[in-house]
Amino acid sequence: MSKKPTLRDVSRVTGLSMWTVSRALGDLSGVSSDTRETVRQAAAELGYVPNRVAQELRKNTRRSVAVITASTSNYYYINMMKGIQRTLRPTGRTAVVADIAAEGVYTRELEDATVQDLIQSRAAGVIATLTLSLDSVELLEKWDIPVVFVDSDPPAEAAMVPAITMDNFAASVEVGAHLAGHGYRDWLFLAYPSRWSTRADRERGIRHASERFQANLEVIESENDVESAYATLSAHLDHGSLPRAIVAANNPMVHGALRVLHERSFAVPDQVALIGYDDFDWAPLLNPALTVLDQDSEDIGVQAAQILTRIIEDQIQSERNGRPPRPAYQPADRRRVEPRLIVRRSCGC
Known part of the structure; x- marks a missing residue:
């Protein structure tokens, strides 16, 4: 046939x-x-x-916004969704989550299938928390579905697509400087895969800091989920010595590292200091309370939803005026947020 x-x-x-x-x-x-x-x-x-x-x-009225995540086990996304939902609610729109790495493992096939589903369901817009392929961005654009990236960069060729990101290089240098201030000279960076674009600058920054402060640095990579982080760090410690400080590159890496340290009865921070990226509600309640580099994901969610709402409203007005509803991006839609090192006790302070 x-x-x-x-x-x-x-x-x-x-x-x-x-x-x-x-x-x-x-x-x-x-x-x-x-x-x-x-x-x-x-x-x-x-x-x-x-x-x-x-x-x-x-013919719908653009009521549904899709938030593409990669493993919802990351508390970063939970707080970000608070900001998105709070901002969308007055507009009558809702946010739905599309997880393209539910077990922490990204696949291009799942990304493609998710984008097709969003087009078929005529999503009003997309907030993406990891770098999508250029093909996906262009396909969404063909169907007049705007995209805003958060915590990850758009494809290099998509120069005008909105993005809210942090200077991860400078942030990691600040983390390294804090560790050096304690006199720690043996660091381990527990990282997620480079598919998430923030990984490169976070690693580059911590490497730069280790060279600047003459510290020994090891980098080990895990899949982007708690179980993988736990297994990766466990295997590393089985064949090597305990570092004086661990930098966990995101919430799943923190969770996995804490499990390992607890099971092996390593005292934090007396035997090993621990710093994580992105604050979460129970970080101050840990014993000891966790030092984190925070970028306020709830506020990032608010900003992303505000940008997307403006673009969607402009599209609706264009349709009413008989013009094609192409997403209209502005230079101000590319933003940098300033991180904040929240010092608690897990680093030795």
């Missing part, structure tokens, strides 16, 4: 954009009568039958 014709086939035959073809077949505004007739004739000749359910979805 031959493959069923698609909307993309109609677009190719007519030389018109998928946006124009979709609106023509859905009897929506912004398309001339001649164009509408050309599209309908091409669809008939190809044997393309519009999906009425999908057409109705395209």
Whole structure:
């Protein structure tokens, strides 16, 4: 059997954009009568039958925002969602979570499937917490779905796509300087995979600090989940000595490291100091309380939702005026947030 014709086939035959073809077949505004007739004739000749359910979805009022995460076990996302939901609520929109690394392991296949699902469900916009492929960003753009990145950079080719990030290099140098101030000269950096773009600058910063303060540094990599962090650090300690300080690159790495240290009865900070990235609600309640480099993920969620809301409202206004609802990004949509080292007792203070 031959493959069923698609909307993309109609677009190719007519030389018109998928946006124009979709609106023509859905009897929506912004398309001339001649164009509408050309599209309908091409669809008939190809044997393309519009999906009425999908057409109705395209007529929605842009009520659903998807937050793409990579393992919701990270408390960073929980606090970020608070900010997103609080900001979206007055607009009548809701946020749904799409986890593309539920067990901490990212796959391109799952990313592609998730993006397809978001297009089919006609999401109003996307907030992505890890770098998506350029293909995914461009496909969402073709369907007029704006994207805002948080805590990760967009693909290098997507220069105008909004992003809220931290200067992870400078932040890691600050962590290293604090460790050096205690006189620690033997550090271990427990890192997640480089698929998350923050990894590179966090590692680069801690390496720079170790050279600057003449400290010995080991870097070990785990998958981005608690169990993997636990197994990776356990295996390392089975074959090596205990470092004087551990820097855990995010919440799952902190959780895994704490399990290992607790099981082996290593005293924090007397035997090994511990610093983590990103604060969380129970960090001050640990014994000892955890020193963290915090970037206030709840406020980042607020900022991301505010940017996305403005873009979506502009799209709605464009549609009302008969113009294509292309996402309109602004230079101010690229932002840097300043981290804060919250000093507690786990570092030795």
